[in-house]
Amino acid sequence: TLFPYTTLFRSVVKSNIDKIKGTISIKTEKDKGTTFSLSFPISLSTLHGLFVGCDIYKLFIPTNYISEVKHAVMAEYVEYSSLVKMLKVRDEVIPVYNLWQLIQFYKNPVDFDFNLVSPLFYQEPHNIVIIDYLSQKIGIRVCHIYSTATLIVQSLPKIFAEQEFLQGVVFDEDYSMVPIVNVPELVRLFANVYGDGGRRDVILGGGGGKISKT
Numbered sequence: 001t002l003f004p005y006t007t008l009f010r011s012v013v014k015s016n017i018d019k020i021k022g023t024i025s026i027k028t029e030k031d032k033g034t035t036f037s038l039s040f041p042i043s044l045s046t047l048h049g050l051f052v053g054c055d056i057y058k059l060f061i062p063t064n065y066i067s068e069v070k071h072a073v074m075a076e077y078v079e080y081s082s083l084v085k086m087l088k089v090r091d092e093v094i095p096v097y098n099l100w101q102l103i104q105f106y107k108n109p110v111d112f113d114f115n116l117v118s119p120l121f122y123q124e125p126h127n128i129v130i131i132d133y134l135s136q137k138i139g140i141r142v143c144h145i146y147s148t149a150t151l152i153v154q155s156l157p158k159i160f161a162e163q164e165f166l167q168g169v170v171f172d173e174d175y176s177m178v179p180i181v182n183v184p185e186l187v188r189l190f191a192n193v194y195g196d197g198g199r200r201d202v203i204l205g206g207g208g209g210k211i212s213k214t
Contacts (some may be wrong), residue, residue, distance in 0.1 A: 047153050047180065051172065052129060053144030054100040058178050060151075060170050061140075065183040067132040069145060071125035087139055089130055096128060096139035097190050102165070133187050140186075149173075153180065165189055 014024060028034040049060040050069075070089060078093050079086040085096040128139040151170040160166050160179055167182035 045153050046150050047168075047170065048148065048150045049170070049180065050129070050148050051146035051178065052099075052127075052142040053146065054103060054142055057100070057103055058146075058172070058176070059099070059142075060178045060180045061129060061131075062180070062183060063148060065131050065133055067130045067137065070128045070130060070139070072128055073124045073126070085141075087128065089137070089139070092137060094130070094137045094139050095190075096126075096141055098141050100141075100143065102186075102189065131183060131187065133183055136187065138187060138190065 023039045025037045025039075026034060027037070047060075047062055048064070049062045050066060052059050052061055068089075070087075072087055076087060077085050077096075078088045086093050087096050127142050127145045129142060129145070131138050131140055149170075149172075151172075153168045153170060156166055156168050156179070157177075160169075163179070165182050165186040166179045167185070168180045169177050170180060172178050
Protein backbone atom coordinates (compact mmCIF):
# COMPACT_ATOMS: atom_id res chain seq x y z
CA THR A 1 0.00 0.00 0.00
CA LEU A 2 1.00 3.63 -0.44
CA PHE A 3 0.83 4.31 3.31
CA PRO A 4 1.46 1.07 5.22
CA TYR A 5 -0.42 0.96 8.50
CA THR A 6 2.68 0.82 10.69
CA THR A 7 2.77 1.46 14.42
CA LEU A 8 4.00 5.01 13.77
CA PHE A 9 1.27 5.72 11.23
CA ARG A 10 -1.36 4.31 13.60
CA SER A 11 -0.07 6.50 16.41
CA VAL A 12 -0.17 9.68 14.27
CA VAL A 13 -3.69 8.99 12.99
CA LYS A 14 -5.05 8.19 16.45
CA SER A 15 -3.39 11.28 17.93
CA ASN A 16 -5.02 13.59 15.36
CA ILE A 17 -8.44 11.97 15.71
CA ASP A 18 -8.24 12.20 19.50
CA LYS A 19 -7.62 15.94 19.19
CA ILE A 20 -11.06 16.42 17.61
CA LYS A 21 -12.70 13.88 19.96
CA GLY A 22 -13.26 11.35 17.22
CA THR A 23 -12.81 7.58 17.25
CA ILE A 24 -11.18 5.02 14.98
CA SER A 25 -11.93 1.29 14.83
CA ILE A 26 -10.26 -1.47 12.84
CA LYS A 27 -11.80 -4.72 11.66
CA THR A 28 -9.74 -7.37 9.89
CA GLU A 29 -11.12 -10.47 8.22
CA LYS A 30 -8.93 -13.22 6.85
CA ASP A 31 -8.75 -13.27 3.06
CA LYS A 32 -11.05 -10.20 2.93
CA GLY A 33 -8.94 -7.34 4.17
CA THR A 34 -9.07 -4.62 6.80
CA THR A 35 -11.80 -2.02 7.34
CA PHE A 36 -11.04 1.29 9.03
CA SER A 37 -14.04 3.16 10.51
CA LEU A 38 -13.70 6.79 11.52
CA SER A 39 -16.30 8.64 13.59
CA PHE A 40 -16.32 12.39 14.11
CA PRO A 41 -18.37 14.69 16.37
CA ILE A 42 -21.54 16.14 14.87
CA SER A 43 -19.96 19.58 15.23
CA LEU A 44 -17.74 18.64 12.30
CA SER A 45 -20.62 17.87 9.98
CA THR A 46 -20.92 20.20 7.00
CA LEU A 47 -23.95 21.95 5.58
CA HIS A 48 -24.56 23.68 2.26
CA GLY A 49 -26.61 26.82 2.67
CA LEU A 50 -27.47 30.33 1.55
CA PHE A 51 -26.48 33.43 3.49
CA VAL A 52 -29.33 35.94 3.79
CA GLY A 53 -29.66 39.25 5.60
CA CYS A 54 -32.53 40.66 7.63
CA ASP A 55 -31.62 44.25 8.40
CA ILE A 56 -28.66 43.93 10.79
CA TYR A 57 -29.11 40.16 11.12
CA LYS A 58 -27.38 37.52 8.99
CA LEU A 59 -28.71 33.96 8.76
CA PHE A 60 -27.80 30.72 6.98
CA ILE A 61 -30.63 28.77 5.28
CA PRO A 62 -29.91 25.13 4.26
CA THR A 63 -30.22 24.87 0.48
CA ASN A 64 -31.85 21.43 0.58
CA TYR A 65 -35.07 23.25 1.59
CA ILE A 66 -34.77 26.01 -1.02
CA SER A 67 -36.55 25.42 -4.31
CA GLU A 68 -35.67 28.80 -5.80
CA VAL A 69 -34.94 32.45 -5.08
CA LYS A 70 -37.27 35.05 -6.56
CA HIS A 71 -37.18 38.82 -6.87
CA ALA A 72 -40.65 40.35 -6.80
CA VAL A 73 -42.24 43.78 -6.91
CA MET A 74 -45.50 44.78 -5.25
CA ALA A 75 -47.43 44.52 -8.52
CA GLU A 76 -46.63 40.79 -8.74
CA TYR A 77 -48.52 39.85 -5.57
CA VAL A 78 -51.77 38.05 -6.34
CA GLU A 79 -53.38 39.29 -3.15
CA TYR A 80 -52.17 42.01 -0.87
CA SER A 81 -53.49 43.59 2.30
CA SER A 82 -51.98 45.03 5.45
CA LEU A 83 -52.04 41.52 6.95
CA VAL A 84 -51.01 39.08 4.25
CA LYS A 85 -49.18 38.79 0.95
CA MET A 86 -49.77 36.03 -1.57
CA LEU A 87 -47.39 35.55 -4.47
CA LYS A 88 -47.79 33.48 -7.61
CA VAL A 89 -44.76 31.28 -8.17
CA ARG A 90 -45.06 29.30 -11.38
CA ASP A 91 -48.44 27.53 -11.08
CA GLU A 92 -48.89 28.01 -7.34
CA VAL A 93 -49.98 30.84 -5.09
CA ILE A 94 -48.00 30.79 -1.85
CA PRO A 95 -47.95 32.92 1.31
CA VAL A 96 -44.97 35.20 1.82
CA TYR A 97 -43.74 35.79 5.37
CA ASN A 98 -41.47 38.47 6.73
CA LEU A 99 -38.46 36.91 8.48
CA TRP A 100 -37.37 40.22 10.04
CA GLN A 101 -40.69 40.51 11.87
CA LEU A 102 -40.37 36.99 13.28
CA ILE A 103 -36.95 37.88 14.69
CA GLN A 104 -38.32 41.08 16.23
CA PHE A 105 -41.28 39.18 17.66
CA TYR A 106 -38.95 36.80 19.49
CA LYS A 107 -36.98 39.72 20.88
CA ASN A 108 -40.15 41.31 22.26
CA PRO A 109 -43.10 38.87 22.12
CA VAL A 110 -45.41 40.86 24.39
CA ASP A 111 -47.75 43.16 22.42
CA PHE A 112 -45.50 43.15 19.39
CA ASP A 113 -46.58 45.74 16.84
CA PHE A 114 -46.63 44.33 13.31
CA ASN A 115 -46.69 47.84 11.87
CA LEU A 116 -42.98 47.93 12.70
CA VAL A 117 -41.16 47.01 9.50
CA SER A 118 -37.53 47.48 8.61
CA PRO A 119 -37.14 50.38 6.12
CA LEU A 120 -35.21 47.99 3.88
CA PHE A 121 -38.41 46.04 3.27
CA TYR A 122 -39.89 48.93 1.33
CA GLN A 123 -37.18 48.64 -1.29
CA GLU A 124 -38.07 46.85 -4.51
CA PRO A 125 -37.54 44.30 -5.82
CA HIS A 126 -38.27 42.13 -2.80
CA ASN A 127 -35.96 39.19 -2.11
CA ILE A 128 -38.02 36.02 -1.66
CA VAL A 129 -36.53 32.66 -0.71
CA ILE A 130 -38.98 29.91 -1.71
CA ILE A 131 -38.99 27.10 0.85
CA ASP A 132 -40.32 23.63 0.05
CA TYR A 133 -40.91 21.46 3.11
CA LEU A 134 -43.10 18.35 3.09
CA SER A 135 -44.79 19.51 -0.11
CA GLN A 136 -45.66 22.81 1.55
CA LYS A 137 -44.25 25.91 -0.09
CA ILE A 138 -43.86 29.29 1.53
CA GLY A 139 -41.95 32.42 0.64
CA ILE A 140 -39.58 33.99 3.15
CA ARG A 141 -38.90 37.65 2.52
CA VAL A 142 -35.40 38.83 3.43
CA CYS A 143 -33.54 42.11 3.01
CA HIS A 144 -30.43 40.73 1.35
CA ILE A 145 -29.36 37.58 -0.47
CA TYR A 146 -25.63 36.91 -0.33
CA SER A 147 -23.73 33.77 -1.36
CA THR A 148 -23.92 30.01 -0.91
CA ALA A 149 -21.28 28.04 0.97
CA THR A 150 -20.55 24.62 2.45
CA LEU A 151 -19.46 25.08 6.05
CA ILE A 152 -18.82 23.17 9.24
CA VAL A 153 -21.78 23.18 11.62
CA GLN A 154 -21.23 24.17 15.23
CA SER A 155 -23.67 23.63 18.09
CA LEU A 156 -26.06 26.43 19.01
CA PRO A 157 -24.65 28.72 21.73
CA LYS A 158 -26.70 29.36 24.85
CA ILE A 159 -27.42 32.94 23.80
CA PHE A 160 -29.65 31.54 21.02
CA ALA A 161 -31.23 28.79 23.13
CA GLU A 162 -34.69 30.41 23.18
CA GLN A 163 -34.78 30.97 19.43
CA GLU A 164 -36.79 27.95 18.36
CA PHE A 165 -36.21 28.50 14.65
CA LEU A 166 -32.38 28.17 14.92
CA GLN A 167 -30.49 24.87 14.89
CA GLY A 168 -26.78 25.71 15.04
CA VAL A 169 -24.21 28.18 13.78
CA VAL A 170 -21.58 28.51 11.05
CA PHE A 171 -18.82 31.04 10.57
CA ASP A 172 -18.73 33.21 7.45
CA GLU A 173 -15.71 34.48 5.50
CA ASP A 174 -15.21 37.22 8.10
CA TYR A 175 -15.23 34.64 10.91
CA SER A 176 -18.50 36.05 12.21
CA MET A 177 -20.94 33.65 13.85
CA VAL A 178 -24.06 33.15 11.72
CA PRO A 179 -27.11 31.23 13.05
CA ILE A 180 -28.56 28.41 10.93
CA VAL A 181 -32.31 28.50 10.27
CA ASN A 182 -34.16 25.37 11.38
CA VAL A 183 -36.53 25.29 8.41
CA PRO A 184 -39.06 22.68 9.69
CA GLU A 185 -39.41 24.61 12.93
CA LEU A 186 -39.62 27.91 11.06
CA VAL A 187 -42.50 26.64 8.92
CA ARG A 188 -44.28 25.41 12.05
CA LEU A 189 -43.78 28.75 13.81
CA PHE A 190 -45.11 30.75 10.88
CA ALA A 191 -48.24 28.59 10.95
CA ASN A 192 -48.67 28.59 14.74
CA VAL A 193 -47.65 32.12 15.64
CA TYR A 194 -49.16 33.91 12.68
CA GLY A 195 -51.65 31.49 11.21
CA ASP A 196 -53.74 28.67 12.60
CA GLY A 197 -52.19 28.17 16.01
CA GLY A 198 -54.68 30.12 18.08
CA ARG A 199 -53.56 33.52 16.80
CA ARG A 200 -55.84 33.93 13.83
CA ASP A 201 -56.06 37.70 14.21
CA VAL A 202 -52.69 38.25 12.53
CA ILE A 203 -50.96 36.63 9.58
CA LEU A 204 -47.36 37.74 9.26
CA GLY A 205 -47.03 39.93 6.19
CA GLY A 206 -46.54 43.57 5.44
CA GLY A 207 -47.65 44.93 8.80
CA GLY A 208 -50.85 45.77 10.60
CA GLY A 209 -52.29 44.48 13.86
CA LYS A 210 -50.84 43.43 17.18
CA ILE A 211 -50.66 40.16 19.02
CA SER A 212 -49.93 39.26 22.58
CA LYS A 213 -47.94 36.22 23.64
CA THR A 214 -50.24 33.45 24.89
